[in-house]
Every structure is written in structure tokens, then in C-alpha cells.
Amino acid sequence: MKIADPHVPLAKKLRRGDLFQTGCPSREVMKHVTSSWGVLILIALRDGTLRFSELRRRVNGVSERMLSQTLQWLEGDGLVLRRAYPVVPPHTEYTLTPLGEEAAEKVASLAEWIEERLPVILGNAEQKRSET
């Protein structure tokens, strides 16, 4: 009779993450999702599937290096699905998974809040600077 597999996967051990705990894997996921480019990529993909270079053009300012890296993070977390067609020139498509759509919704909500409140925030900053 077999003894139960001693390797219990990490995903089963944790009932849920705790961001306040050092070393909790949720911190890594948070880093990916809230990274400068991660935020913008997630939001951009809400409109539907995009190719690498389309993403690059939408997310103004991102380098190919960071776009590639961030997409790999998000893919690794299961938030983004990558479909590559082995043709020349290369053709690769990126889409949000259902999980990714949930995450994207949250960050989009934060992003919209910031865009809306930006004038107020800048007003605060300006006022503070003048309080020499």
C-alpha cells in the first residue's frame, strides 16, 4: 500500500496569501500586477487580443525588453495567454485569461481613479511646494 505523496503543492498549503508577511508569494504577484508596465499592459488588453508590437505602440514609453519581461511575468501568473505563430516575420498574440480580466478590472479601477483625481493631487503638490 502506497504512502500518500509527501509533496503537497504550495498552492494547496496556502488557503490564501498575506501581503503583510515577508516572503509570501503574493508579494511577487503584486509586484507583477502593479509594476509600471504591468498595470498598463493589463488595461490595454481589456480591449481584446493584441500583438506584441501593438501593445508596444499603445503603452507609450515601454521598451521591448520590459514589455517582453512583464508579459512573461503575467503569463507565468496565468493572467495573460500567449499564442505564438511560427511564421516569418513572427506573429504573437496576447490575451487576458478570465483570471487576468479580474485583475485588470481592479487595476483599471485604480487607474481611472488616479486619472480623475490627478488635478486635485497635482494641486496638493503645488500648494505644498509653495509652503516654503
Add this chain to the structure above:
Amino acid sequence: MKIADPHVPLAKKLRRGDLFQTGCPSREVMKHVTSSWGVLILIALRDGTLRFSELRRRVNGVSERMLSQTLQWLEGDGLVLRRAYPVVPPHTEYTLTPLGEEAAEKVASLAEWIEERLPVILGNAEQKRSET
């Protein structure tokens, strides 16, 4: 008769921010709010006013350097209020402003989502690793 002040403050010029635009100040604010420690600080302060060292103990793993810097960012954006009492030993309190509470709510919502879904996300990652 006076000519209108040519200096129109930035806050009035922008109706709202656009994160997809390179150089838009909203990107800076986003960086502050979604920085590793910014997220945790905002969430921690939702429970009420905290002192510097209390925050440091709650937000496990943050160094004094980064805690100080992040708090200055958030204060500069008007999300956190700092009250310092010039006593020895020093006593400084940090509180969310109403604006900060709004931001904190959004990031807390994202954080909770990640903590909840962490097992699923780790499951994805584990599965991918085994697809050698």
C-alpha cells in the same frame, strides 16, 4: 487694466490624467501608490493613524529608508498626513487623508483579490513549470 496671469497652474490645465501618455504626471502618482511599500502602507493606514515604527512593524520587511521615502511620496501627493511632535524621543503620526482613503480602498480591493486568488495563481505557475 491687468492682463490675466500667464501662469496657469498645471492642475488647471489638465482635465484628467492619461496613463497611456508618456510623461503624464499620473504615471508618477501611480508609481507611488502601486510601489511595493506604498500599497502596504496605504492598506495598513486604513485601520487608523500609525506611528513610523508601528508602520515599520506592520509592513514586514520594509527598511526605514524606504518607509521614510514612500511616506514622503504619499504625503507629497496629499494621500497621507504627517504630524510630527518635536519631543525626545521623536513622535510622528501618519494618517490617511480623505483622498488617501479613496486610493487605499482601491488598492485594498486589488490586494484582497490577489490574496484570495493566490492558490489558483500558484497552481497555474506550478503547472507551467511541470510542462517541461
Add this chain to the structure above:
DNA sequence: GTATGTACTTACTTTTCGTAAGCAAGGTGA
């Protein structure tokens, strides 16, 4: 008198990031 706590700042090291270039193979324009 040694240790501890407070809220920082400063110097130094390590990690991350942005910039630029390279690659493979085809299409386009002159």
C-alpha cells in the same frame, strides 16, 4: 554605564531598469 527606543539621514552595495544593438527571414522601393 550599557542597552534600547524613536524617526530619520547618509554612505555603500546590489538589483532592476532603460538604451542600444543583434538576429532570422521575408517584403518593399529605387
Add this chain to the structure above:
DNA sequence: TCACCTTGCTTACGAAAAGTAAGTACATAC
């Protein structure tokens, strides 16, 4: 024909950001 553009990456390198450690000025506890 040949130079050049395109796509989706990766690699090398310098710059910027973050982490580590230590210093500061007292006060209180032991």
C-alpha cells in the same frame, strides 16, 4: 541588386532605484 523595414524577441551595458548598514540626539530602563 541592394539597402532598408518589419516582427518578436534576447543580450550587453550604463544609469537609476532599492536594499543594507551605520550614524544621530536624546531619554528612559537596568
